[in-house]
Amino acid sequence: MRLAEAWRVALDALRANRMRSVLTMLGVIIGVASVVILVAIGTGTKQKVEQQVEGLGSNLLLVVPGKIDVGNAPVVSPLDLKDVDAVTRVVGDPGRVAVTVASGATARAGNRSDFTTVQGVLETTPAVFTRSLARGRYLTGADVDTSRRVAVLGASVARALFPDRDPLGQQVALAGVRFRVIGVFAPLGQSLGVDRDDEVHIPVTAAQRLWGTQRIDGIAVKAPDRERIGELGDRIVAELSRRHPDTEFSAVTQQQILGVLGDILGVLTGVLAAIAGISLLVGGVGVSNIMLVSVRERTREIGLRKAVGARPRDIGVQFLLEAVLLTSIGGLTGMALGVGTALLVDAVSPIPAAITWWSLALAFGVSAAVGIVFGVVPAQRAGRLDPVVALRAE
Amino acid sequence: MTLPAGVPAIEAVDVSRTYELDGVSVPALRGVSLTIDPGEYVAVIGPSGSGKSTLMHLLGGLDRPTGGRLVIGGRDVATLSAPELAMLRNQTIGFVFQAFHLLPRTSAVDNVALPLVYRGIGARQRRERAAAMLGRVGLGHRLDHRPNQLSGGEQQRVAIARALVTDPAVLLADEPTGNLDTVTGEAVLELLERLNAESGVALVMVTHDQEVAARARRRIAVRDGLIRSDTLHDRPLSGVGRGPATLDDAPSAEPRFASGRGPGHPSGGSGGAAGATGRLSGSSEAVPGGAG
Ligand SMILES: Nc1ncnc2c1ncn2[C@@H]1O[C@H](COP(=O)(O)OP(=O)(O)OP(=O)(O)O)[C@@H](O)[C@H]1O
């Protein structure tokens, strides 16, 4: 029997049992759709996070105590502002060096309050991290030098504390100490469910006084050129190690952060795909089940086909194609459903989703393969039926 | 299908078939020898359970003997693989069953074309040949009817068209009128006899009806898995468009085995007439099979 003919026969058989075919496909549809949707969410999240890290600029170098790796506990920093001066000498340009000392604190204005992250920073932060303001101005060198109690609010904090008035010039109490609002950041949005606009910047000197510490948590450097960014990192680490022989330091680039994040999110996507894959497997078992029922129901047809000259292979191929057709049509439908849902999720919810060709190809390939794997047993059973016995079946 | 001259369509030598049922051996056929020549008209009779259907399945290559030698269309089935046997069935044998066995939800013309599908013939030619065959069984106006839109007699005629669309050497009909009323059954019977006479296909038909069996040139009686008699009747009863009928045919019966198949037996050829005349050489009333 020609293959084109076999396809037609298989399609006819599915059409003859339309309701059952659709119900059988449902398992595959749901399985494939969930693979597509979950992989899209995993991929979308990864892309968005990577975009945000890339937004930091490829020349960025983060210098922190300890090793940067998955699963490493943070280390208490031995750095202080004298170390920052030393790093600045290595870099040669104070405008390229930013610092942070951060802590959670309650910000209060009038009778409203908001728990947020307060960061002590230098006036260089907007240049190094490419941040822009929506209103007012950022900290100046004079603010830092004189530990002036001025603050720049993240967009969320501004909204929480001053929902109905202009925050500029208003007072906020941070950990009980009053600061004057001089600026508001342009919003950044969310990343991995974290609100990036939930922060308040104050001069690093004021922060250290607020918390009674000399500590600096980390230093960020915007390297002048990309090629020698690694070399610059090595020199900074060498200088800091000389000053603090007991502590290990790391200088990581955006590429390295992307690598680590990519690993984490890749695993996440894989886990999501595997969970969805299980439902696809369940759909495949359903196909197998229905095919066995179909073989039993059509025993007489099989006997007749054999009587008029169908070879065992012809019958086997017919039933195998039927199973493959079931899962392929189900797969295509599931793909359409998955793509539609993923696009919808991306458009109307904060969860990012991105369709990738490989996930579609994989989902379709897997569903067709499921048809083959789960169709083989029923097909073989059909092909091996004794025609005399089959013709007698009722 | 045209067989080489002198080759019988089917030859069975001491063929037996034993079923194993829960460890118990059930001998359905216990050593049967017979030859079906091209163009013959053979009636198989015998009580229920005597092994008639088993014999038909074996003769058609639908089943394999557990003993003896079975040669279909010049090929020993013991030497054939399952797919080879399937192709042999497709090319040499046409089956007509008591229960019609048409595919539901499939039009008459597609049912008839089914055997051609397994020959790899293209859709257009299949339809042409199937339509022509349906015309020959008088259903040229029912091509696109489904089985459930046809009467029992019409369904059986579709099944007959399906059996003959491949131009087989032998048509095996197992109680083809068993599910039909007398009048309809008679029409189907006449159709089978006409096709046997016209196209030279050998017709082997199982029947419970002695009167029906009496219309055949050759009668094989099966009992307890053995052939009890295999006789030729040179004065057939009334058939379609045949000569004057003689009701009493028993006295003229001659044992089939007695006539044997001597060397240089002139049977073969493609026409029923040649086979019948050859086998009955010396007989006074040879029937020209081509007449009709
Ligand atoms: N698949 C089988 N397994 C076991 N025994 C079987 C099988 N098929 C047939 N038989 C037995 O073989 C014997 C012959 O059966 P068969 O069907 O050939 O009879 P038959 O002459 O066609 O009868 P009927 O006139 O009722 O159709 C019976 O005793 C039957 O029970």
Ligand SMILES: [Mg+2]
């Ligand atoms: Mg029977």
